[in-house]
Amino acid sequence: MSTSAAVIKADAVEQAAYDVMVKAGIEIPDDYLGGIQAMADTEEGDLSAFVLRAMLENYEAAKQDRRAMCADTGVPRFYVKYGNEAGVEGGPVAVEHRIRRATARATHEVPLRPNRVHPLSRRDNDNNVGINAPEIEYSFEPDADWVDITTVHKGGLFGTDYRMLFPADGIDGIKRFYLDTLVAFGKRGLACQPAIVGIGLGGSKDTSVVLGKQAACLRTVGDRNPDPEIAALELELKEIGNSIGMGAMGFVGSSMVVDCHIEVGYTHTGGMPMSVHCFCLSSRRATARLFPDGRIEYRTDPQWFTPYLRRDSVDWAPGRMEAAE
């Protein structure tokens, strides 16, 4: 791909960021909806089944009325993936500015709940914008001239935990901490399950927390990690979660985990840090891809974890590596 002279307009960035805020807030993604429908059909706990049916009605009501599906906006945040050949008018500073403007505007116009306050003074700007808010995380993609903007609205209080495990704890340690988290936060439905459970394994402590959140929020129901060993563990953990005996709102049932996603990072040779995250009954995510010719395409699969992002080698030359095999 040649370097294009055309740059992505800053206005388009704001439009895309605004649109994904609105879509995420109102439209439940099809992959998650399908997962909840399947659970509603098989759930045998009467209370848990009632909750799932109420949620299915709620998704419909949100779309019909064009109102947010959940009043808890969570802590809205953004994920930006830059094509290596992409250019944006005004540069990355303009991108961040436009994202902040779109966040404030969408908060007022949808409306979304202005959740973000100063942690000590509790000052609320009433627009979900403030110091370090919304967070913006970045990744890059080779041979691409587009920019992807994803937003995720995930609750911020319950359903997430972190623990430093060690190699001696092994897979058993992973299963145990996973169960600890789901049982503890599943009671009374604090985790707003059934959830897409994301697990971050490895990296540094903070990396494991970031990876786990991305695994929960940036992959779709049914998606499997390309590493067969990790994919098998994802399916096993999903099964274990649904055999706890707990369903929606912590009522007796089987609907706990819509899917389980694991992401890994190389870690300290002596450790195995792990995080668990529950993306809730209002799993809100939406992505826009901006092209240099002005087009904006919308989707619900962020396509965040690309082969490039998960690379294991010093050099990135996928074509050559395949040829050598």
Next chain:
Amino acid sequence: MSGMLKEVRLKTPVRDEDLRRLELGNVVYLDGLIYTGREGVYKRVLQEGMDPPEDLRALTNVNFHCSPAASVNADGSFNVGAVTATASFRFSKWLPQWFEVSGAKVIIGKGGMSEADYRSVFVPARAVYLTTVGYGTGALLGRGIRKVRAAHWLDDLGIAQAMWVLEVEKFGPLLVESDLDGNSLFERQNRIVNQGLARLYEGLKPPSLSRYGETDDRGEELIG
């Protein structure tokens, strides 16, 4: 086997005899007036000693632990979209005094309180707890709001913590979480779930590094 939950429709202010008829797990819809109040309101009234912005006893007896997804229009009117509850256990310390000051008989929220709180605080106040469903059915509850009567202390507390007085119609679904005897639906369900937990942990040895204060009692809860 679902679809068998009993539905009840209640008018506010809710009468004592209506509350007495409620059974754990009933599905409730409300008509009338409710108001939101959470830590912002509780702190002002109970810690800073300010009078509630209107006579709550005359208004209604339903307190909703909620912050709406709302905005204020240029003409001063309100645009309320979705409405969901916030977790109630965090407000436990304020409730004994709040019942006295407000005369509330129904608390609506997320996740309930502990059975100990129901027995020692709710039962003497002749109050029950209704939990929102999901969580949360923000759009369905939002549909149930006919009108915003007032948004008190909006400038000082912000949209999330202000006291919203809401006129509602078929506001729900809500589930009866505690009854007038202080029983808790969540704790009843937890006791059943807890029976199966030992089997799940069989063979999984504890991690090499413990966490200070950690317990292995799986009957424990995070709240309270």
